[in-house]
Amino acid sequence: MYGAHQLARNVQLPELDRWDWGIPDAGPGIEALGDVSGLRVLDLGSGLGRHAAHLAALGADVTAVDASPAQHQRATTRYPNTPGLRLVCADAMAHLRDADPYDLIYSVGSMPYLDPDRLLPVLANGLKPGGRLVFSALHTNSHGTGPSAQVAPRPEILRLPGTTDDHPVDMWVLTPQLWEDLMLQHGLTMDSVTAIDSPKPDNHVSYRLYAAHRSDRVPSRPRRELGEEA
DSSP states (O other): OHHHHHHHHTOOOOOOSSOOSSSTTOSOOGGGGOOOTTOEEEEETOTTOHHHHHHHHTTOEEEEEESOHHHHHHHHHHOTTOTTEEEEESOHHHHHHHSOOEEEEEEESOGGGSOHHHHHHHHHHTEEEEEEEEEEEEEEOTTOOOOBSSSOOEEEEEEOTTSOOEEEEEEOOBOHHHHHHHHHHTTEEEEEEEEEEOSSTTOOOEEEEEEEEEOSSOOSSOOSOOOOOO
């Protein structure tokens, strides 16, 4: 839907001048990924591919995966022959099951659209031992509604750029404790959580940036029941 809308409107975005994780001019930038030169990297939910192309220019071997044919078309038109960048139109979980393991997997705001109970096991197996996962996730929406204390999707509103049309989407908007519990269940160790709040005082939107790494051993099934955060 989003990609088709942008494609129909022929929206042309500039190249990145500053990396952000969901809110422009707020929070950490590309430094959250560390040195990417020579790393095998996966961009999960890559959209137009600007972030992936930026990392490829820094010497990373980047695979950019998006399930939207329209977004994939926009990306391949924009980056037809970019060294170090491979654009793939595929379901993220199907790609991870078939791909060789990555040194680094990152996602700018896309992970909450996928069921974490299904995604995190394949993410863990899609990382090399010690490999890193860095992703941003919605924490508080524009109405000031905070994260859920249970692992279940809830309706959120996606507004298409340049319109006043609101489209409901299902998202997993979880507390940091739930994200950590889920990652531990599937062999990922949380390293840090960084708050990313809007700099505008009348804007309630906030994200959390999660950094984790794969443990040496990844369990084949969940180890324990999840706790809840009050």
